[in-house]
Amino acid sequence: MRAPRPRTEVRRLPEKAVTDLAVLYAILDEALVAHVGIADGEQPFVMPCGYARSGDRLLLHGSTGSRLFRALGSGAAACVTVTLLDGLVVATSLFESSMHYRSAVVIGAGVSLTGGEKREALDCLSDHLLPGRRADARPPNRRELAATSVVALPIEEWSVKVSDAAPEYVEDDAGWTPWAGVVPLRLQPGPPVTERGGPPPSYVKSWHA
Numbered sequence: 274m275r276a277p278r279p280r281t282e283v284r285r286l287p288e289k290a291v292t293d294l295a296v297l298y299a300i301l302d303e304a305l306v307a308h309v310g311i312a313d314g315e316q317p318f319v320m321p322c323g324y325a326r327s328g329d330r331l332l333l334h335g336s337t338g339s340r341l342f343r344a345l346g347s348g349a350a351a352c353v354t355v356t357l358l359d360g361l362v363v364a365t366s367l368f369e370s371s372m373h374y375r376s377a378v379v380i381g382a383g384v385s386l387t388g389g390e391k392r393e394a395l396d397c398l399s400d401h402l403l404p405g406r407r408a409d410a411r412p413p414n415r416r417e418l419a420a421t422s423v424v425a426l427p428i429e430e431w432s433v434k435v436s437d438a439a440p441e442y443v444e445d446d447a448g449w450t451p452w453a454g455v456v457p458l459r460l461q462p463g464p465p466v467t468e469r470g471g472p473p474p475s476y477v478k479s480w481h482a
């Protein structure tokens with residue numbers, strides 16, 4: 274648990290706020306995609322990115338030519354949002370219909386990683402996004418490393434919101450009897466599709482299993 278900080282204190286539906294660090298880490302370790310927001314002058318931009326968590330840092334990697342990574346690498350204020358969509362909540366009214374989710378927001382400024390730290394971070398990203406693959410894959414060469422920016426963002430100022438309640442039945446719903454409930458949603462790896470080589474290695478098959 275931790276004391277809320279003003280910028281990340283959940284105000285709207287605060288009963289959905291979770292302050293347990295373990296829940297934050299579980300969300301970050303399950304999801305694969307973060308939406309990363311920066312302001313380019315007056316205009317905010319939010320870009321989807323693969324990411325990984327290493328201890329109390331979020332790791333992001335991208336092209337050195339990317340506006341997003343140039344900004345992140347120079348310490349721009351950033352907001353990273355990770356969302357796990359768990360279900361569609363189908364209530365009696367459209368107003369009460371919603372979604373089940375677990376979402377995390379981390380704000381702060383990143384630092385650009387170099388040398389051994391950068392290589393370790395890339396290993397960590399690979400292990401999160403493609404577990405088991407690093408032992409088989411060709412490692413990045415000098416040109417690829419030079420073309421890749423790696424940024425670490427401290428997980429210091431953050432919030433988590435979890436929505437998992439049953440659909441609300443409110444007074445005005447009286448007399449209305451359509452089906453109501455929750456349709457679970459899940460991101461599920463499908464069976465691997467071979468493009469090259471023999472049968473998929475066991476670690477790839479295990480993603481599907």
Ligand SMILES: Cc1cc2nc3c(=O)[nH]c(=O)nc-3n(C[C@H](O)[C@H](O)[C@H](O)COP(=O)(O)OP(=O)(O)OC[C@H]3O[C@@H](n4cnc5c(N)ncnc54)[C@H](O)[C@@H]3O)c2cc1C
Pocket residue numbers: 280281282283284285286356358372373374375376377378431432433434
């Ligand atoms: C899949 C999904 C679908 C959603 N759909 C809708 C929708 O259609 N309409 C709608 O109004 N809201 C929706 N929400 C909730 C939305 O994310 C906001 O929580 C809500 O709109 C309140 O915004 P606010 O700026 O008033 O929050 P505030 O409570 O004022 O935000 C204060 C701080 O709380 C934290 N915070 C707020 N929301 C979240 C969050 N979701 N996860 C983690 N930290 C958070 C942030 O650190 C933020 O800076 C959805 C959320 C998810 C994950």
